Amino acid sequence: MIELRNAYKTYNTNGNDKNVLENVNLRVERGEFIILFGRSGCGKTTLLNIIGLIDNLTSGEYLVEGINAEILSRKEAAKYRNALFGYIFQSFYLLPDLSAGENIQLPMRYKGMPRDEQKERTKILLEQVGMAGRDKEFPNRMSGGEQQRIAIARALANKPPYLLADEPTGNLDTTNRDHIVHLLSQINKEQGSTIVMVTHDRELLKYADRVVEM
Amino acid sequence: MIKDAIRYIYIERRAYCFIAVQLALCVALFTYSLSHVTSARMAIENANNSIQSGRVNIEAHPNNENTSSLVLSNAEIHSLREITNGAFHYTAYCTTAYASGDDVTNAFIMTMDEDELSKYVVYVSSKLFSSLTDDIVFFNDSVSVVNGTLYYWGHPYEVKPMPESISGRSLITTIDGEAISMDDVLLFSCFSKNVYDDLRKEDHVVTSFSLDDGELSDNGELLWKTLRYLEEIGDGGYTFSVGSLIQEAAKYHNYSVMIPAYLGETGILLLLIAALGMIGAMRMILRKRARDYAIRLALGATEWELIRGSTCEVMILILTGGIIGCIIGAVAVKKYPFDTMFPVKLSCSVIATDMLILLILTAAMVIPVCVRIMRLRISDLLHCN
Numbered sequence A: 001m002i003e004l005r006n007a008y009k010t011y012n013t014n015g016n017d018k019n020v021l022e023n024v025n026l027r028v029e030r031g032e033f034i035i036l037f038g039r040s041g042c043g044k045t046t047l048l049n050i051i052g053l054i055d056n057l058t059s060g061e062y063l064v065e066g067i068n069a070e071i072l073s074r075k076e077a078a079k080y081r082n083a084l085f086g087y088i089f090q091s092f093y094l095l096p097d098l099s100a101g102e103n104i105q106l107p108m109r110y111k112g113m114p115r116d117e118q119k120e121r122t123k124i125l126l127e128q129v130g131m132a133g134r135d136k137e138f139p140n141r142m143s144g145g146e147q148q149r150i151a152i153a154r155a156l157a158n159k160p161p162y163l164l165a166d167e168p169t170g171n172l173d174t175t176n177r178d179h180i181v182h183l184l185s186q187i188n189k190e191q192g193s194t195i196v197m198v199t200h201d202r203e204l205l206k207y208a209d210r211v212v213e214m
Numbered sequence B: 001m002i003k004d005a006i007r008y009i010y011i012e013r014r015a016y017c018f019i020a021v022q023l024a025l026c027v028a029l030f031t032y033s034l035s036h037v038t039s040a041r042m043a044i045e046n047a048n049n050s051i052q053s054g055r056v057n058i059e060a061h062p063n064n065e066n067t068s069s070l071v072l073s074n075a076e077i078h079s080l081r082e083i084t085n086g087a088f089h090y091t092a093y094c095t096t097a098y099a100s101g102d103d104v105t106n107a108f109i110m111t112m113d114e115d116e117l118s119k120y121v122v123y124v125s126s127k128l129f130s131s132l133t134d135d136i137v138f139f140n141d142s143v144s145v146v147n148g149t150l151y152y153w154g155h156p157y158e159v160k161p162m163p164e165s166i167s168g169r170s171l172i173t174t175i176d177g178e179a180i181s182m183d184d185v186l187l188f189s190c191f192s193k194n195v196y197d198d199l200r201k202e203d204h205v206v207t208s209f210s211l212d213d214g215e216l217s218d219n220g221e222l223l224w225k226t227l228r229y230l231e232e233i234g235d236g237g238y239t240f241s242v243g244s245l246i247q248e249a250a251k252y253h254n255y256s257v258m259i260p261a262y263l264g265e266t267g268i269l270l271l272l273i274a275a276l277g278m279i280g281a282m283r284m285i286l287r288k289r290a291r292d293y294a295i296r297l298a299l300g301a302t303e304w305e306l307i308r309g310s311t312c313e314v315m316i317l318i319l320t321g322g323i324i325g326c327i328i329g330a331v332a333v334k335k336y337p338f339d340t341m342f343p344v345k346l347s348c349s350v351i352a353t354d355m356l357i358l359l360i361l362t363a364a365m366v367i368p369v370c371v372r373i374m375r376l377r378i379s380d381l382l383h384c385n
């Protein structure tokens, strides 16, 4: 379970404080499929970054599995990011110099998984996202939809309980969009992964168990 | 991790090649110069040590143009050693060549005292070597070659190619200051009894004399005795003077140290410039790679892992460049030493200084990298789409 209590996030640009998150209270149970929905600039990405431990709150509390994020050291935060969260970005963020397979293996490497286990798991993941046998290809040779599948496989690498997706279909056409969201929904149902997805596409709201309007 | 480092180096291969080449050249220049400076210092120190032990140098100056330098026979040297209770030393001029061009082939006869030279061998350049080992070659009365053995005044010498460290030198004759190439030289060890005697006949070798403690121990009596005996041997053909080792040390200093020392300073300066360039290049590479690192951090890498990876890169780079530079420098010292007034050698202290500089350079490159990585803000780097 992850929980935000009285969360505030303030950015300071050119001396002006800007409150992006004001008194946010959010509780996500394991196994949920939640969509964060709201107009552009309302702080969805910011919120997702805080949940994913790649940004900090200005004030308030964020509890990850009952532990206050504020007391985590850099090393512990890295470990949590690696084990608890799988991040999927709008622009995929695959490392261009690594092959698809190597990209997928990155989180496993940082976890310290043995090499042959990594290979085995990569194979399974590629099958799962419908990209079997394409581990040697490089991301820049793939279509957007294919790249996002690889990114999803990478996010799933360490079987994280939480998948955080920031407009994962924002750069895709409707066919690919439907495939990807379908895939996420399937992962949520079959593997019980919690999914927190950001979107401003109304058509996708139907997939969610719960929609949080911001 | 090493695999990642190598991959990153490959991605930035242009920048890294440039840095490595620059580094190698600077280290080579620095090694070359520093070797000269340290060798000169060692020569000066040796001279100073001799001064401190009360050593006196005697020089024999020919009085007319028909005579060249005084040469002692072994028996005379022996008597001089007895007169002076063993304080008498002599060295056939070693680093300066004395030569006479009386051969049809223009080969010069030369002696040198180098540890590498053996008594019963005559050393020739590889060019001469191939022409000498074939059949029978007659140079003149004193030199002939029969089936690979060279006879000089009837004494047999084995013929060998000159050691590389010597063949590269360019020497100045004492006669007219003209340089002769080692290609045209028949080189004997001056410690060979035969060749010394033969040279005595030919009046061929420049010899310097010195006395240990002679002047100081007995109010100059030993010195006076020595000079008188030398005058007797020289038969009025020479004037003797007592040379100062202090002057000799100063001569080393002025003549041989200046240019390499200047090179050393240039080397340091270039190294500094190169270091600045390297730090700049590294900053650029890191800026380019910031998002890569942010993605890795988001996937669970720790800052420490990234620092280790980039340190590995820097170390591979500096070690490669540095070691290549050291090798180039060492080869240059061996093959193309700047001057032959004193032996130029690559000493351990030079290598140690190189290593220290490389270490400092590594630190200078790694520390900014660490600071940058610790300051990476993942959310800022991954925010904009």
Ligand SMILES: Nc1ncnc2c1ncn2[C@@H]1O[C@H](COP(=O)(O)OP(=O)(O)OP(=O)(O)O)[C@@H](O)[C@H]1O
Pocket (backbone or CB within 6 Å): A011, A012, A013, A020, A039, A040, A041, A042, A043, A044, A045, A046, A047, A200, B379, B380, B383
């Ligand atoms: N690092 C930052 N420094 C200053 N201001 C920031 C920073 N990151 C975000 N902001 C501001 O915070 C606000 C919320 O940004 P955020 O990216 O969370 O919005 P969003 O809901 O994800 O928008 P979109 O739907 O367009 O992606 C924006 O006005 C943005 O300008």
Ligand SMILES: [Mg+2]
Pocket (backbone or CB within 6 Å): A044, A045, A046, A166
């Ligand atoms: Mg956003």
